[in-house]
Structures are given as structure tokens and as C-alpha cells.
Amino acid sequence: MALTLGVDTSTQSCKALLVDADDGHVVEARQVPHPDGTEVDPGAWLTAVDEATAGLLDRADAVAVAGQQHGMVALDADDVPVRDALLWNDTRSAGAARDLVEEMGGPQACADVLGSVLVASFTSSKLRWLRDHEPEAAARVARVLLPHDHVSRHLAAPGTEPFTDRGDASGTGYFSTVTDDWRPDLVEQALGHGVALPRVVAPGGVAGEARTGAVLAGGTGDNMGAALGMALAPGDVLVSVGTSGVASAVSATRVTDGSGVVTGFADATGGFLPMVTTLNAAGILDLQARWLGVDHDGLAELAMSSSPGAGGVTLLPYYGGERSPNRPDAAGTWTGLSPSTTRADLARAAYEALLCSLADAVDRLVAATGEQPRRVLMVGGATRSAALQALAPAILGVPVTLPPPSEYVALGAARQAAWALGGTAEPPQWPAAGTTVLEAAPTPEVREAYAGLRDRTDSWTHTHPAPEGTP
Numbered sequence: 001m002a003l004t005l006g007v008d009t010s011t012q013s014c015k016a017l018l019v020d021a022d023d024g025h026v027v028e029a030r031q032v033p034h035p036d037g038t039e040v041d042p043g044a045w046l047t048a049v050d051e052a053t054a055g056l057l058d059r060a061d062a063v064a065v066a067g068q069q070h071g072m073v074a075l076d077a078d079d080v081p082v083r084d085a086l087l088w089n090d091t092r093s094a095g096a097a098r099d100l101v102e103e104m105g106g107p108q109a110c111a112d113v114l115g116s117v118l119v120a121s122f123t124s125s126k127l128r129w130l131r132d133h134e135p136e137a138a139a140r141v142a143r144v145l146l147p148h149d150h151v152s153r154h155l156a157a158p159g160t161e162p163f164t165d166r167g168d169a170s171g172t173g174y175f176s177t178v179t180d181d182w183r184p185d186l187v188e189q190a191l192g193h194g195v196a197l198p199r200v201v202a203p204g205g206v207a208g209e210a211r212t213g214a215v216l217a218g219g220t221g222d223n224m225g226a227a228l229g230m231a232l233a234p235g236d237v238l239v240s241v242g243t244s245g246v247a248s249a250v251s252a253t254r255v256t257d258g259s260g261v262v263t264g265f266a267d268a269t270g271g272f273l274p275m276v277t278t279l280n281a282a283g284i285l286d287l288q289a290r291w292l293g294v295d296h297d298g299l300a301e302l303a304m305s306s307s308p309g310a311g312g313v314t315l316l317p318y319y320g321g322e323r324s325p326n327r328p329d330a331a332g333t334w335t336g337l338s339p340s341t342t343r344a345d346l347a348r349a350a351y352e353a354l355l356c357s358l359a360d361a362v363d364r365l366v367a368a369t370g371e372q373p374r375r376v377l378m379v380g381g382a383t384r385s386a387a388l389q390a391l392a393p394a395i396l397g398v399p400v401t402l403p404p405p406s407e408y409v410a411l412g413a414a415r416q417a418a419w420a421l422g423g424t425a426e427p428p429q430w431p432a433a434g435t436t437v438l439e440a441a442p443t444p445e446v447r448e449a450y451a452g453l454r455d456r457t458d459s460w461t462h463t464h465p466a467p468e469g470t471p
């Protein structure tokens with residue numbers, strides 16, 4: 001039996017799955033936490049991956065790493081980080097993103113080249129921020145990697161040149177989805193000087209050897225990994241509820257949304273992965289549970305004892321600033337609080353806010369791609385919540401397909417590794433796991449209250465106007 005190892009170096013933790021390459025059956029699973037925060041010493045990810053893969057890497061015939069997108073790992077000439085990595089959810093680079101978009105000729109011109117309009121999350125925005133705010137560190141940058149590139153390189157045989165794939169590369173802001181290649185001029189424009197960029201491994205290709213001699217695949221961004229792990233097909237919309245909230249779909253054609261809401265990333269198979277991403281997702285529930293002094297099960301119980309509309313309480317959950325809509329300086333806003341508000345209402349409002357924000361993401365994705373979803377699937381850490389499962393179909397207004405609990409990003413990485421190991425034209429077909437379909441009567445009034453608050457506090461996107469007819 002050949003075994004492949006899939007790693008997800010994600011925002012909150014490193015997950016590793018050792019998988020049977022023939023059928024995708026999970027043999028062993030591990031998870032090691034990452035440090036909190038939106039800037040992190042990238043060395044912490046290497047310590048975590050060593051712990052997560054100890055005793056698994058030596059058993060694997062092939063390995064691949066998927067990881068949180070966009071993070072800036074800026075290395076000097078000795079390959080030492082010039083500063084902590086700035087992560088996808090760090091909004092200090094919002095002004096830098098606006099400057100770069102303007103220099104590229106505006107939002108649509110930017111999307112036409114990159115597939116996406118730059119926002120704070122993108123690597124190039126972070127490089128521009130570094131140039132403007134930490135010029136001494138910026139001057140020392142000789143190489144820029146993404147989180148998954150940095151972790152892949154750590155697992156590689158000594159001397160392996162850094163590598164990446166088109167999926168994760170398409171979230172940097174200096175990779176063109178037109179030419180499917182780097183635009184070194186754009187990294188130079190952002191940082192003020194040129195840098196070494198990792199080679200781009202083709203979909204299904206072999207990047208080299210791991211330090212154990214196993215086949216090493218190119219890896220990819222976590223959302224591209226989830227699409228592979230779920231074997232996402234045309235007509236599927238995947239909603240992921242992790243640190244970020246994501247609505248994504250596979251597409252054979254490039255998406256170039258000049259409103260900036262839908263990012264037209266490349267995927268890990270040679271196609272595209274249009275996506276809408278929110279900065280605030282599972283963390284909304286973490287914070288609410290902390291405030292109410294309960295654990296996640298307690299929060300779910302409280303929420304289910306309130307009623308739709310949370311007794312008139314509405315939350316706009318943009319605690320960490322927001323990306324969809326693009327409000328990097330926003331904060332959370334509560335309305336409708338009264339002497340009759342209960343703890344149950346507060347818990348309910350948090351779930352409703354999270355799901356309304358995800359419903360907005362799905363709507364915007366559907367509006368931009370023009371494709372009505374055949375199925376909406378839901379994955380990510382917060383889907384373990386019984387309340388999220390119960391309320392999702394009511395607020396999204398459609399049945400929601402729930403796959404069995406697993407780490408689908410790491411599974412996607414394992415599938416990519418099996419693909420590289422097999423040397424086939426297409427990824428291996430693994431039997432689909434049984435799913436549960438969640439259904440509930442729609443509660444459109446909850447979304448109306450949320451939309452009212454969202455639109456009262458600002459327009460949908462204040463830098464890039466929304467296309468007509470979208471919410």
C-alpha cells in the first residue's frame with residue numbers, strides 16, 4: 001500500500017494526514033497549534049510541521065503541503081526572515097493595496113492582469129507596506145516565499161530550490177493568470193527592487209524529493225487544497241468556515257471581477273478558483289463564547305434556545321476589519337440591544353452574523369460567475385457546531401451538503417501528492433465519502449436585518465463599487 005502525506009499549514013494550526021494513496025482512506029491524523037496573531041515568526045510553522053509529521057513523514061511515499069494563502073515570508077540573502085511574516089488577515093497594508101491598484105491603472109486593469117483586485121491580504125500589498133514603513137528591512141529582502149513554499153522547502157532534501165504552484169502564486173499580486181507566470185516587474189514595483197521567486201511546479205508535477213527521499217509535490221494554497229480534497233466539480237459551491245470564511249467554485253475560465261469582491265485565483269489542476277473571502281468567520285464564535293463564558297457546545301445550546309432574528313439583535317461582525325466587503329478599518333457593530341435581550345439572543349446573533357456574511361459571499365460569487373450552484377457544501381472547523389449546522393440552510397436559503405468531518409485541505413494535499421506519485425494526467429479518483437444534507441425553512445428576514453445594518457454603516461465596497469443587481 002502506497003501512503004501519501006498531506007499537510008495543511010493553516011492560520012491556526014498545522015494539520016497532517018497520512019493517507020492510503022489508492023483510495024484516500026485516512027490512516028493517521030495529527031494537529032499542532034500555531035501562534036495567534038496576524039504577524040508570526042515563520043520558524044514557528046517549521047517547528048509545528050516537524051511535530052505534526054514526526055513518525056509520518058518517514059512512512060510516506062509522497063508528500064505535499066497546502067497552506068494559508070498570501071502570507072509574506074520575506075528572506076534575506078542568507079534565507080533568514082527579515083521580520084515576522086505578515087498574514088492574509090493583517091490589514092495594515094490596505095493603503096498600500098490602494099496605491100498599487102492605482103499604479104496598475106485602476107481596479108479593472110488590475111483584475112485583467114492578476115485575476116483579482118489587490119486588497120490588504122495580497123503579498124504585494126505587504127511588500128509595498130514594508131518598503132514604505134520598514135525600508136531597512138525591505139532593502140535586505142532577497143527572496144519572497146508564501147507560507148506553503150516555506151514549509152515545503154523545510155521538508156525538502158537539502159539544496160532543493162524553493163518552489164510553489166500556480167494556485168498559491170495567483171494570490172501574490174505578481175503572478176499573471178493571463179500568462180500563467182510570474183510578473184517580476186510587479187514585485188519590483190511593490191518592493192522597490194527585484195527578488196528571487198520560487199519556481200512554479202506544474203499541476204500534478206514532481207517538485208523534487210523530501211528529506212526522506214519521498215516524492216515531493218508542488219503544494220498549493222489552502223483553498224485550492226480544499227477544492228482538490230473535496231473533488232469539487234462544476235456546479236458545486238464550497239463554503240469554508242475556518243479563520244476565514246470562503247465561498248469558492250471551480251471554473252474552466254478566468255474570472256476578472258473589477259469590483260474586487262471575487263478573486264479570480266488559479267487552482268491546483270490547471271483551471272481557476274473564483275472565491276469570495278471574509279476576514280471574520282470562526283473567530284466570531286470564539287469571541288462570543290469567550291464573552292459569554294461558555295464553550296462551543298454551550299454557545300450552540302444558547303443560540304438554539306433563542307429564535308430567528310435573535311430577539312431583534314443584529315451584529316455586523318467585522319471585528320478584525322473586513323475584506324468582503326472591503327472595509328479594512330471596520331469594527332464590530334451591535335444593534336437592537338434592549339433590557340429584554342438575553343444571553344441566548346447574543347449567542348444567536350453571532351451565528352446569524354457569521355452565516356449572513358457567508359450568504360453574502362455566496363451571492364457575490366454566484367453573481368460574478370453567473371453560475372447557479374447545484375450544491376452548496378460546507379467544511380471548516382466551525383462546521384463542528386450543531387448550531388451552525390442547524391442555522392446554515394435557513395440563512396443561506398438552500399440545502400447545505402455536509403461531508404463527514406475531516407481536514408479537507410490536508411486531504412487535498414495528500415491527493416496532490418498521490419497525483420505526483422502516480423504520474424498520471426489527472427488526479428487519482430478516490431471514492432466520495434457519504435454526505436449529510438441539512439435542510440431548514442429559510443429565514444430571509446434575518447438576512448434583511450443584517451443587510452440593513454451592513455448598508456447603513458457603509459456601501460458594500462468603498463473602494464470598488466459593486467456591480468448593479470448584487471446585494
Ligand SMILES: Nc1ncnc2c1ncn2[C@@H]1O[C@H](COP(=O)(O)OP(=O)(O)O)[C@@H](O)[C@H]1O
Nearest residue numbers: 010011012013242243282296380381382384385
Ligand atoms: N464546535 C465548534 N463550534 C464552533 N467553532 C469551532 C468548533 N470547533 C472548532 N471551532 C473553530 O474552528 C476554528 C478552526 O477551524 P479551521 O478550519 O481548522 O481553521 P484554519 O484552517 O483557518 O486554521 C477555530 O476558530 C475553532 O475555535
Ligand SMILES: O=C(CO)[C@@H](O)[C@H](O)COP(=O)(O)O
Nearest residue numbers: 011068069088242243244277
Ligand atoms: O486569504 C484567504 C483566501 O484568499 C484565506 O482563506 C487564507 O487562505 C486563510 O485560510 P484559513 O486559514 O481560514 O483556512
